[in-house]
Amino acid sequence: MRIDQILTERRPVFSFEFFPPKDDAGVARLETALAELALDGPDFTSVTYGAGGSTRGRTVGITKRIKEDFGIEAMAHLSCVGSSVAELRGILDQFGEAGIENVLCLRGDPPAGETEWRPHPEGLRYSTELAALIAADYDFATGGACFPEVHPEAVDLAHDLGFLKLKLDAGVRFLITQLFFDNELYFDFVEQARAAGIDVPIIPGIMPVTGYGQIKRFTEMCGTSIPPALERELASRASDSEAVSELGVAYATLQCADLLARGAPGIHFYTLNRSPATRAILAALRAARPWDRIAAPV
Numbered sequence: 001m002r003i004d005q006i007l008t009e010r011r012p013v014f015s016f017e018f019f020p021p022k023d024d025a026g027v028a029r030l031e032t033a034l035a036e037l038a039l040d041g042p043d044f045t046s047v048t049y050g051a052g053g054s055t056r057g058r059t060v061g062i063t064k065r066i067k068e069d070f071g072i073e074a075m076a077h078l079s080c081v082g083s084s085v086a087e088l089r090g091i092l093d094q095f096g097e098a099g100i101e102n103v104l105c106l107r108g109d110p111p112a113g114e115t116e117w118r119p120h121p122e123g124l125r126y127s128t129e130l131a132a133l134i135a136a137d138y139d140f141a142t143g144g145a146c147f148p149e150v151h152p153e154a155v156d157l158a159h160d161l162g163f164l165k166l167k168l169d170a171g172v173r174f175l176i177t178q179l180f181f182d183n184e185l186y187f188d189f190v191e192q193a194r195a196a197g198i199d200v201p202i203i204p205g206i207m208p209v210t211g212y213g214q215i216k217r218f219t220e221m222c223g224t225s226i227p228p229a230l231e232r233e234l235a236s237r238a239s240d241s242e243a244v245s246e247l248g249v250a251y252a253t254l255q256c257a258d259l260l261a262r263g264a265p266g267i268h269f270y271t272l273n274r275s276p277a278t279r280a281i282l283a284a285l286r287a288a289r290p291w292d293r294i295a296a297p298v
Helices: 003-009 024-038 056-070 085-097 127-137 157-170 183-195 212-222 228-236 241-261 276-288
Strands: 013-018 044-047 074-079 102-106 141-146 174-179 202-206 266-270
Touching: 003 141, 003 174, 013 024, 013 202, 013 276, 024 056, 024 276, 044 056, 044 102, 056 074, 056 085, 074 085, 074 127, 085 127, 102 127, 127 141, 127 157, 141 157, 157 183, 174 212, 174 266, 183 202, 183 241, 202 241, 212 228, 212 241, 228 241, 241 266, 241 276, 266 276
Parallel strands: 013 044, 013 266, 044 074, 074 102, 102 141, 141 174, 174 202, 202 266
Antiparallel strands: none
């Protein structure tokens, strides 16, 4: 089922993101997480794309398995990094042959060890070009990424929103945000996006904190800020991994409840291929049903 259709028919929508593992231990963790999280009946899942690395070939297989073996709609990520147009078409053909109906279009980050993004000489430069290629020749529901704290390479929010509008013009039908920890950033971003003519669903992306060092690396890498009060509480528990995880689950639960009560269309969980934190948060949300208090959708 197409995700744009799911977003039209259901509210709120809950989705999980996974990444292709690099080794046997990672495969075992993913298998456990898939089996457990499938019990929670997500509306869809997504599988990241390791462009230029050893894991990108697994994206199709994992996405197909989620859909066929677990009966959950799945979306494959696809980035422009390291691929010619012919190679991108070959991957899209594989998606179609596997029964995949949804693709998240990304420019992608520089390969490991490189600091500057360079397009393939026979490839594409922007995610807008990838979305346009798909819209012209394929029948996928296409999604895109957006950044409540502005894309690290954007001049300012106005330029970032202008580029985002180009994604929609190229065929993108829904957006998923980068992780964030301050809900006002999300709602301010949505308000500015609507004013700029961006009218598709904008799903907030949430990453429950399960490790202090890990979340510091993630946020530094993607330019996400941690509110000072949360940073202080996490730092004070840095030597106690269980305490950090408990705080992370509690904070994410409150964050998600507020988002849903104020009209967000759903939650996209960055699971890191682990299930306990996401399952606890989702169970609490379904028990409390904060979306029943929605004043107006955003």
